[in-house]
Amino acid sequence: MIPQKIYAVYFSPVESTKQIVCAVAETMAEEMSVDTDIPVEEIDFTLPAAREKTYRFAADELVIFGTPTYAGRVPNKILPFVQDLFSAEHTPAVSVVTFGNRSFDSSLTELTEEMEKNGFQVFAAAAFACRHVFSDKIAAGRPDEEDMDRVTAFAGVAAEKLLSADDAGSLTQPVILDGAPVAPYYTPLGIDGNPAVFLKAKPVTDPDRCIGCGVCAGRCPLGSIDFSDFTQTPGLCIKCHACIRLCPTGARSFTDEAFLSHVAYLESHFTARKDGTTFF
Numbered sequence: 481m482i483p484q485k486i487y488a489v490y491f492s493p494v495e496s497t498k499q500i501v502c503a504v505a506e507t508m509a510e511e512m513s514v515d516t517d518i519p520v521e522e523i524d525f526t527l528p529a530a531r532e533k534t535y536r537f538a539a540d541e542l543v544i545f546g547t548p549t550y551a552g553r554v555p556n557k558i559l560p561f562v563q564d565l566f567s568a569e570h571t572p573a574v575s576v577v578t579f580g581n582r583s584f585d586s587s588l589t590e591l592t593e594e595m596e597k598n599g600f601q602v603f604a605a606a607a608f609a610c611r612h613v614f615s616d617k618i619a620a621g622r623p624d625e626e627d628m629d630r631v632t633a634f635a636g637v638a639a640e641k642l643l644s645a646d647d648a649g650s651l652t653q654p655v656i657l658d659g660a661p662v663a664p665y666y667t668p669l670g671i672d673g674n675p676a677v678f679l680k681a682k683p684v685t686d687p688d689r690c691i692g693c694g695v696c697a698g699r700c701p702l703g704s705i706d707f708s709d710f711t712q713t714p715g716l717c718i719k720c721h722a723c724i725r726l727c728p729t730g731a732r733s734f735t736d737e738a739f740l741s742h743v744a745y746l747e748s749h750f751t752a753r754k755d756g757t758t759f760f
């Protein structure tokens with residue numbers, strides 16, 4: 481079947497997931513367009529405003545749906561939105577997760593299962609390694625050219641699978657990691673190998689560097705930063721690093737010792753290159 485429209489749907493605070501999901505959508509559109517180009521539309525539900533409505537997809541459309549891996553799973557504060565905002569009428573779909581070169585553990589299985597519960601017909605799934613937002617020493621510069629070649633190859637095979645199906649009902653589901661069930665959340669460790677507890681840690685602002693532009697508050701996925709005083713973060717912090725990575729002057733950082741100890745642990749164990757995995 482040839483879809484009438486392709487949606488690139490993603491939660492992506494630091495935009496690696498966005499880059500991968502959009503590349504899959506664009507490549508599949510190119511591969512499947514015959515006389516007229518298949519339109520591609522982005523649905524970015526990273527910010528609160530986009531989560532005030534619901535989205536329903538039709539059987540003749542295609543959805544590429546992506547989230548990052550947080551603690552080996554779909555980010556737990558975002559899971560309810562994945563469950564409640566998106567529904568489908570047997571819409572063919574591709575599930576995609578990114579991960580920061582440690583492991584995607586159960587995130588792809590969890591995302592795929594949740595999508596299927598919502599009526600999506602997932603027929604291809606993939607996890608791709610990207611820079612770890614916590615550190616410039618883990619998978620820096622990724623996705624790189626080699627990663628993007630893998631993304632394009634994955635999208636090509638997914639397009640072939642969809643084209644050779646008569647309808648969404650005849651598409652087979654991918655078996656992810658031999659069908660292993662979703663495991664508990666990953667427990668972050670400190671440099672001493674013991675669990676590192678930093679649930680309540682929040683970034684701090686260097687007042688000498690802050691220029692008051694408000695990018696941090698505007699890009700916080702939970703709207704947790706005070707718009708009248710950008711140095712204050714009264715709301716919940718999910719450690720997504722959007723405010724840190726997108727700040728034009730590098731004014732924000734974590735100083736919490738347990739968090740920094742976990743980053744040091746990751747840097748000492750997970751710098752060897754890992755590649756993505758695809759499932760059909």
Ligand SMILES: Cc1cc2nc3c(=O)[nH]c(=O)nc-3n(C[C@H](O)[C@H](O)[C@H](O)COP(=O)(O)O)c2cc1C
Pocket residue numbers: 491492493494495496497498548549550551552553578579580581582583584610611612613614666718719720721
């Ligand atoms: C809170 C948090 C937890 C994370 N947990 C994992 C993990 O368990 N395994 C892993 O390999 N990467 C992990 N990462 C890294 C992200 O999955 C990776 O950097 C991702 O590509 C970020 O996506 P984005 O750029 O779209 O925001 C974590 C990142 C954050 C913010």
